[in-house]
Amino acid sequence: MEIFILAFFALGYLVLAGADIGVGMALPYLGRSAAERREVIAAIAPFFLGNEVWLVATAGVLAGLFPELEGELLSGNYTVVVSLLLAWVIRDMGLWLRGRLPGTGWQAFWDGAIVAGSWGLALSWGLLIGHVLLGLQGPAAALPALVVAALFGTHGLAFAALRLRGALRARAAVLSGGAEEARTYALTSAALVAVGVLAGLRLPLEAGTSGALLVPVIMTMIPLLVASQAWVWWTFRHRVSGPSYL
Template sequence: MEMIWFILFAILLAGYFALEGFDLGVGLLLPLLGRTRESRDRMVAAIAPFVLANEVWLVAVAGALFGVYPLLEGEVLFKLYPLVVAMLLSWVVRDAGLWFRRRLDGARWRGFWDAMIAFGSLGLSFGWGMAIHAAATGFETPVVHPVGIMLGAVVTLLFAFHGWTFLAWRTPGTFGASRSGRALAVSALVAAVPALGMLVGAMPYLLDHSAPPATLNVLSVMVLPFAPIVLGAQIWVWRTFRPGKDAFRLPSFF
């Protein structure tokens, strides 16, 4: 049972990096590719149908982490407290930008919230790299560490590349390139590499610190029946909003 839940946790974390990675990547690219108001609107419209569905993976990762590996809760929240707070604030700021940017039409209003989207995306991307480094070293190194900073930069660049590939797939030619679904799948795998690398290194530790078998059995009964529903919803989103399907429509909530 410990191995089954480790595999599920790995799928959830890698899935979050692969899916939310392009959302954050588009946010990172907003100041670079969004030279005009129209181009920024199109970039946000491209990711709008996927954002909430992708964030479900983060909720699932957090639930699995604290349910399957309860001993890590203290490690993550205590030793990484400043980083966790910074990442949560970045998440709030990024989502607030997505929700509020079109509530008013003023250039300053939109410019401010567009900047918040980019800033929040940067904070989350960079923070994930630093968190992966801390987890890979058993939370024994300082939160701000040269290798952690370097890994934060790497994750940020990978997410930016993934976001660019997503835009080239979702809105072919609009931002100077066109990419196939296969290319998007490859960039998703590349974006998930840091998370997968950390999990491979941390596998013995995680297996040794899993919750008791009785707890894992209860979690299996409570959680696993809902997995097909979540997967089906994700497939529906991707089939409904594939390229050419309302790629430039601006949802009212964004």
């Protein structure tokens, strides 16, 4: 049961947060002006905080149910994990601060932070997954990291095509074949799940001794998390028609 709980949160994070990471990576391509970039960011504004909850939950499950695995992942990939956390902070700073003061220079700087943080997240996950799957570190790990980052970017474009209108949708749908963005999103979601499952199969998934106490608590919380996520998606199911609060 512990393994399925970890897989549920980890794979959920890859699919859900992978979309907003990919949109951030493609922000300069999708948004050619300040107004367009703000509309692109509106596509992920209702979702990115809720998506990050899945990563927090994954870290909590690792610490509570798989302490040995957590220690192994951190000790063997310390630099990558620190880079991932820094990229996460930089990306979120960009999202929160870009609209706090007027001026194109201010907004352009934080838009750059969103792009840099998103690429940092994608490449950090690629390096971590490449190390787990293939045992690669150093320069040899660059190629699988770029492949994973490209998957995040494609996933983000498919999500943006589902959320945007007009010229922005047409740009986002460059890989979707016109109106097939839903199919592309499903395919990229399946690819992210497959990568996550393959990486998980390479991990020493031996649970600790606290499962008897923590598993019932986690199982109680999962329906609440799924229900809140479904409510957010249903509430913001329509395409973006203008800028958001970010």
